[in-house]
Amino acid sequence: MEIITDIDDPQPLFAQLIAQIKQAVLAGQVSPGDPLPSIRQLANDLELNSKTVAKAYRLLERDSIVQTRGYRGTFVHPDALANSTVDLTAWVVGKLSETIAAFRESGVTDSEIRIAFGNVMNDRRSGA
Amino acid sequence: MLDWTDYLFYLVFLSQVFVLSYYFPNKLLDRMRYVLETYPPSMYPKLYPKPLEYYKMGQWGFKWVTRCILVLGFVILYAVIFLVDHATFADDGYISEFWPALYGVIQFAPLMVLEFSEFSQFKLMRKANTATTRTAPLRRRRLSDFVSPMLVAIAVLLYIMFILFDLYVHDFVFDWGHDTLQRVAVITVTNLLVGGVGAWQLYGRKQNPHQGLDDRNKQIAAALTSILYVSMAMSIFFMTQVADDVIDMNFLDATLISLYFQVVAFLSLGTNLRSLKLENIDFDVYKNGTAAT
Numbered sequence: 001m002e003i004i005t006d007i008d009d010p011q012p013l014f015a016q017l018i019a020q021i022k023q024a025v026l027a028g029q030v031s032p033g034d035p036l037p038s039i040r041q042l043a044n045d046l047e048l049n050s051k052t053v054a055k056a057y058r059l060l061e062r063d064s065i066v067q068t069r070g071y072r073g074t075f076v077h078p079d080a081l082a083n084s085t086v087d088l089t090a091w092v093v094g095k096l097s098e099t100i101a102a103f104r105e106s107g108v109t110d111s112e113i114r115i116a117f118g119n120v121m122n123d124r125r126s127g128a
Numbered sequence: 129m130l131d132w133t134d135y136l137f138y139l140v141f142l143s144q145v146f147v148l149s150y151y152f153p154n155k156l157l158d159r160m161r162y163v164l165e166t167y168p169p170s171m172y173p174k175l176y177p178k179p180l181e182y183y184k185m186g187q188w189g190f191k192w193v194t195r196c197i198l199v200l201g202f203v204i205l206y207a208v209i210f211l212v213d214h215a216t217f218a219d220d221g222y223i224s225e226f227w228p229a230l231y232g233v234i235q236f237a238p239l240m241v242l243e244f245s246e247f248s249q250f251k252l253m254r255k256a257n258t259a260t261t262r263t264a265p266l267r268r269r270r271l272s273d274f275v276s277p278m279l280v281a282i283a284v285l286l287y288i289m290f291i292l293f294d295l296y297v298h299d300f301v302f303d304w305g306h307d308t309l310q311r312v313a314v315i316t317v318t319n320l321l322v323g324g325v326g327a328w329q330l331y332g333r334k335q336n337p338h339q340g341l342d343d344r345n346k347q348i349a350a351a352l353t354s355i356l357y358v359s360m361a362m363s364i365f366f367m368t369q370v371a372d373d374v375i376d377m378n379f380l381d382a383t384l385i386s387l388y389f390q391v392v393a394f395l396s397l398g399t400n401l402r403s404l405k406l407e408n409i410d411f412d413v414y415k416n417g418t419a420a421t
Contacts, residue, residue, distance in 0.1 A: 001265070001266045001267070002263045002264065002265055002266065002341070003263065003264050003265075003266050004261055004262070004263045005261065005262050005263075006260050006261045007260045007261075008260040020266075021266065024266055029266070030266060035267075035268040036266065036268060037264070037265070037266065037267060037268045037269070038268060038331065040331055041264075041268065041269060041331050042264055044331065044332055044333040044334065045262070045263075045264030045265070045333075045334060046262045046263075046264045047262050047333070047334075048262075073268060
């Protein structure tokens with residue numbers, strides 16, 4: 001199984017890595033418990049910044065697709081197959097679409113929604 | 129008066145001259161010639177980031193430098209046999225190890241230059257590489273994928289055996305200024321250096337941007353195997369140096385060091401040439417229109 005990255009692809013490099021590792025899990029090309037290349041190895045092989053690979057691994061770890069076992073490295077998570085089918089991005093888009101639709105129904109304008117969204121994301125209003 | 133040890137040295141030194149300045153350079157020149165003729169720039173442009181004349185010039189330069197060193201070897205041998213007064217040149221009156229050691233370093237110089245020129249060649253290849261895609265195996269590279277764990281264990285064991293042997297022979301005296309400490313420091317630093325080169329081969333950046341996965345794996349395996357062989361040879365050589373202190377073997381010092389250079393050449397260069405046969409390398413990756421890996 002080989003990972004292919006394309007710098008001309010509009011999808012960010014870390015997202016290309018995440019998508020292909022998920023595909024590898026779903027296709028059975030890597031199994032739970034299999035060791036994955038180290039961040040440095042993958043970054044060197046793909047001529048990427050190691051922070052890009054680290055970001056991809058961090059997000060995959062958050063989604064329980066990979067697990068890091070200290071100095072022993074990164075491995076495919078035991079529940080990776082089930083978790084690879086979960087698409088958090090699609091879930092976020094769905095939730096936001098529902099919320100925005102509700103705002104629009106209440107008469108809130110798009111620019112007001114954008115400003116409010118920006119404020120919440122920038123932590124100015126919500127205090128979160 | 130000449131005795132059998134002198135004749136033995138002449139024979140071994142002659143072999144050093146032949147092996148390092150004729151046999152291996154000729155093997156390398158044959159490979160260069162084969163690549164230039166079989167994979168010409170017109171069909172394999174990615175293999176030649178510089179004009180063809182540059183490579184022909186390099187080939188010519190390498191050939192004549194090694195030929196000059198070959199002649200120098202015969203000159204040194206003539207001087208050692210007929211001109212040098214060994215009784216005054218060395219304290220013990222035997223043929224000094226200075227001759228094969230100095231000549232060995234000179235012999236290895238063009239081989240090292242060739243190795244370093246390969247790095248600049250790969251750098252130019254990377255610079256010229258316009259492909260936007262990169263590929264990598266989704267598999268962790270481990271030492272045991274490339275070399276037998278037994279070989280690693282033997283190399284480590286020989287290193288430990290050398291240290292214990294040296295300490296035993298010198299009554300476990302291990303202080304500053306003592307030969308034991310110097311020898312242990314030299315072998316440890318050298319092992320760390322070659323170990324670093326091995327780690328770099330295993331985890332470091334791919335130098336040749338067009339090299340396929342199989343070829344890269346073969347190259348890593350060859351490099352790691354030769355590193356382990358050299359480490360083992362070094363431990364054994366140092367053990368002979370220690371043995372020198374117990375059983376008076378000064379008369380063999382020059383012969384042993386000459387032999388050591390040849391063994392190192394066979395284990396490093398020989399292993400690489402044997403493992404990386406040109407007919408097994410995929411040169412199609414250097415054709416135009418082939419995506420870089």
